[in-house]
Amino acid sequence: xxxxxxxxxxxxxxxxxxxxxxxxxxxxxxxxxxxxxxxxxxxxxxxxxxxxxxxxxxxxxxxxxxxxxxxxxxxxxxxxxxxxxxxxxxxxxxxxxxxxxxxxxxxxxxxxxxxxxxxxxxxxxxxxxxxxxxxxxxxxxxxxxxxxxxxxxxxxxxxxxxxxxxxxxxxxxxxxxxxxxxxxxxxxxxxxxxxxxx
Amino acid sequence: xxxxxxxxxxxxxxxxxxxxxxxxxxxxxxxxxxxxxxxxxxxxxxxxxxxxxxxxxxxxxxxxxxxxxxxxxxxxxxxxxxxxxxxxx
Numbered sequence: 001x002x003x004x005x006x007x008x009x010x011x012x013x014x015x016x017x018x019x020x021x022x023x024x025x026x027x028x029x030x031x032x033x034x035x036x037x038x039x040x041x042x043x044x045x046x047x048x049x050x051x052x053x054x055x056x057x058x059x060x061x062x063x064x065x066x067x068x069x070x071x072x073x074x075x076x077x078x079x080x081x082x083x084x085x086x087x088x089x090x091x092x093x094x095x096x097x098x099x100x101x102x103x104x105x106x107x108x109x110x111x112x113x114x115x116x117x118x119x120x121x122x123x124x125x126x127x128x129x130x131x132x133x134x135x136x137x138x139x140x141x142x143x144x145x146x147x148x149x150x151x152x153x154x155x156x157x158x159x160x161x162x163x164x165x166x167x168x169x170x171x172x173x174x175x176x177x178x179x180x181x182x183x184x185x186x187x188x189x190x191x192x193x194x195x196x197x198x
Numbered sequence: 199x200x201x202x203x204x205x206x207x208x209x210x211x212x213x214x215x216x217x218x219x220x221x222x223x224x225x226x227x228x229x230x231x232x233x234x235x236x237x238x239x240x241x242x243x244x245x246x247x248x249x250x251x252x253x254x255x256x257x258x259x260x261x262x263x264x265x266x267x268x269x270x271x272x273x274x275x276x277x278x279x280x281x282x283x284x285x286x287x
Contacts, residue, residue, distance in 0.1 A: 010274075013278045013282060015271050015274055015275055015278075018270075018271060018274045019267060019270075019271050022267055022270050022271070023259055023267060024259055025259070026259065026266070026267070026270075027259050027260045028259075044266070048269075048270065048273070051270055051273070051274070052273065052277070055273075055274060055277045055278075056277075100208070103206070103207060103208040106206060107206025107207055107208035107209060108206060108207045108208075109207050109239045109240075112238070112239035112242065113239060113242050113243050113246060115242045115245070115246075116246060116249070117242075117245045117246060117248075117249045120249045120253060129253070130253065130256065130257050130258070133250075133253045133254060133257050134257045134260065137254060137257065148254060152251050152254035152255055153254055153255060153257060155255060158219060158221070173215070173216055173219060173221055176215055176219070177212070177214075177215035177216065180215050180247060180250055180251060180254075181211075181215070181247075183250050183254065184243075184246050184247055184250040187246070187249075187250055187253070188246070
């Protein structure tokens, strides 16, 4: 069910609809909050406060932005207020995400990547592949994890992601690239049984 | 892994994510597309990146502890009760 349909039901007091919405977004909310606050417990508090703010503000929500965008903005604002993280400029590590060892001095592949797209299509129904992907995202260092979660898992635009995380769009894209490259590498290992150096 | 003009495989791979974001300058996009037309390995990499992004979009929420969800639902019910019962007709 679409978010908007759930919201209608929530306004009528339907707690199952509320539960569905919580289950849909709680993980990403906690992850976004965790970007700003120091502990998992604080991040969960921020997420809870966000849901309370949603209840209080839902009747006034006019749908000018998507519900998802509105929700994440509330969470980011609350997390920033709570966060003790000192403002810092995110520096981008110059290390290339695809191991340099995979290329020769002329910049060509030593060993081509093992094709796995068909394997993914075959195994989409396989919970193990999704689990590997989910773990790979969870294992990403911050801020890559937040960037990938908001952009690729939640489908927000790069601009929205850069606003929520207070990053430049250019840095957001670099971090996205790094995060995606690491996930791709993990999937390659998982799907081809570690035969990435065939 | 054909010999390609302009950019190397290593450089091409670094452009793939921005390419999929539609964020490359026209010149870089053309260079990359020329490279991809000649290079099966980098084309495979591009396909993998697309598949990776699609998979990330379908991971769905993690299993949450019932306790955490139940706590939030309790908060919701309390809030709704308090705010729907107070209207003075």
